[in-house]
Amino acid sequence: MLGEFLLCDDKLSQDKGPGAGALSRGIQTGKCIPYKLQPPKKTCEVSAWCPTEATEEPPQPALLNSAENFTVLIKNNIDFPRHNYTTRNILPDVNITCTYHKTQNPQCPIFRLGDIFQETGYNFSEVAIKGGIMAIEINWDCNLDSWFHHCRPKYSFRRLDDKTTNESLYPGYNFRYAKYYKENNVEKRTLIKVFGVRFDILVFGSGGKFDIIALIVYIGSTLSYFGLATVFIDFLINTCSNTSCQSYCKCCECCAVNEYYYKKKCESIVEPKSTLKYVSFVDEFHIRMVEEQLLGRSLQNVKGKEIPKPLMDFTDLSRLPLSLQDAPSIPGQPEEIQLLSEEATPRSSSSPSWCQCGNCLPSQLPRSHQCLEELCCRKKPGVCITTSEPFKQLILSRRALQFLLLYQEPLLKLDADATNNQLRHCAYRCYATWRFGSKDLADFAILPSCCRWRIRKEFPKSEGQYSGFKSPY
């Protein structure tokens, strides 16, 4: 489409008012001139090309319709500098009369323009009217290993301009350009609007060779992702147990599973404190944790905080030879000491008011410390733990305790004087480990009075007072 425009500096470029559309744009001369006589109206004078561009539809059918049958030969050389490899798309044995076809001739570098449009589902003669942009993509995916060598291009096509845009957004591919010249000393221009089809050739690709180090790095980085799996699972389980599960189903199975998972994964550790004491009653399943500051009355009556009893670890116990039973007492041996010290042991008949089993005895400690030893093996009245079989077999068995002492120190000399003290202390420890499960708790466990005195009766001290519980910290 052609149009001639003259530069007129004394005429109005168009007959609309100022600022009315694209055609009013130009350099303002600063003059105010009339542009309508009836009724009289004035406007600013603008210096611009005239006449203004005529808006005409593009010719149909398109002028370049016959270009549909044109062919184009594409030459493409590629280089992978890291592998020092160069190649091109035209092989030495290529038939130069061929035409590219997606399935029958995919390696032919000669393309018929109409075929390119057909591949993408468009019609060349339709696109040619308003123009369009077509991408010819050449993809090189090369395996450069000598035993698996493959490096041939793959051609594909894609329309780049947006055919869905509406008329006002200028669809297709078209633009204007002007040729400027002077005629009789008057500046003139020829404005040309062109519609056409543009082909963009896009080349991309990758070339690789086997590399053992790259493989190891790849496997390593892949494995490291597995570490994220546990974090992800933890997050899912915790999220479920904390929010959705608890709010939607109070007693659902998944909550129990989550709780179990949490217990198995996280061990709750109680910080050791010198003021902390643990108490266990034979008629209660849990353990009670007591802060010393709360004491002032009998330990028996302090409520404390309930904590779950750790599961029993039988591994140490299983090391005890089953044959360990107390040998029949030999006259003149430990029994003698026992009889001697019988008097030092308070009578069981004088069981104090806080005792529920009938076997506890008042503390020997100074008054201020007595409340610490005022503890029974039971919370409610009933049978005493000292009458139980494990108590006799484990805590009161001289041979079992001797074996445990030797187990810790194989060459320990059990001399007559010190033996009872050692056995007594070992019996305390045995009882605490048995009833409190974990060593952390056992160190701060307080023995019930009945057990303490039953042990002392079995392994008595020959002289002086018993010193009682001492905090390990």
Ligand code: GDP
């Ligand atoms: P001693 O032998 O004259 O010192 O007096 P005891 O027979 O009372 O034993 C004192 C030792 O046993 C100390 O190491 C105490 O920590 C320990 N012991 C005494 N009573 C308890 C108790 O109730 N719990 C714990 N865990 N240890 C105790």
Ligand code: ZN
């Ligand atoms: Zn008691």
Ligand code: ZN
């Ligand atoms: Zn008791």
